Amino acid sequence: MADHHLILGGTRSGKSGYAERCGLADDNARRHVYIATGQAHDAAMAARIARHRADRDARWHTVEAPLGLAQVLEAENKPGTVILVDCLTLWLSNALAADCWASERDALLAALPACQARVLMVSNEVGSGIVPLGELSRSFADEAGRLHQALATRCARVDLVVAGLPLNLKPSQR
Incomplete structure (x- = not known):
């Protein structure tokens, strides 16, 4: 099993x-790649993305990838590289909206x-609360839970x- 790391948490949990x-603490890393999946569809999200960019250590090389996550992983896959994907639930939202979730998920898992x-x-x-009322919200929570598992x-x-x-x-x- 590769030394991959899944980090879960709520909104503003510090994840x-x-x-x-x-x-950055990985002593074997010679290269750091930050795959950002968020998109600024409104002013609040634009501010959140700007804050993340401003707070990010300069050693991170950022790649914007709202979709096509598996392809970016394959392109950046080099020994001595640490890749940070932030965040999977934004990527899930993007893929659900683009009606390509199944292929995106399967490609990542492969x-x-x-x-x-x-x-x-x-x-x-997102699975610690009540079952959402709306169909899209339920689908999102279900797919996030399945992905995490x-x-x-x-x-x-x-x-x-x-x-x-x-x-x-x-x-x-390890």
Whole structure:
């Protein structure tokens, strides 16, 4: 199993900052790639993206990828590289809106095991609340939960971040 790391947490839980610190602390990394999946469809999201960019350490080379995540992973897949994907739930939203979720998910799950780079994936844990009323919201929560389960089996480490504190759910075997 490759040394991939899934980092889950709620909104503003500190998961992105934790993921960035984990990636930069990797002594074997010669290259750091930040795959950003968000899109600025409104002013609030544009401000959030700008804040993330401003706070990001300059060692991260950023690639914007609202879709085509597996293809970007394959292109950036080089030994000695740490790839941080932030965030999977935004990517899921993009793929649901573009009606290409199944192919995007399948491509990611197929590409990940072959990835020699260390991959850290950040995602919102949305399954701790009530079942959403709307069909699209239920579909989103269901697909996020299924994705997290599939990735957890493929990752060496899984953490849940709450109030800025990481809770290890699956310790790394390396």
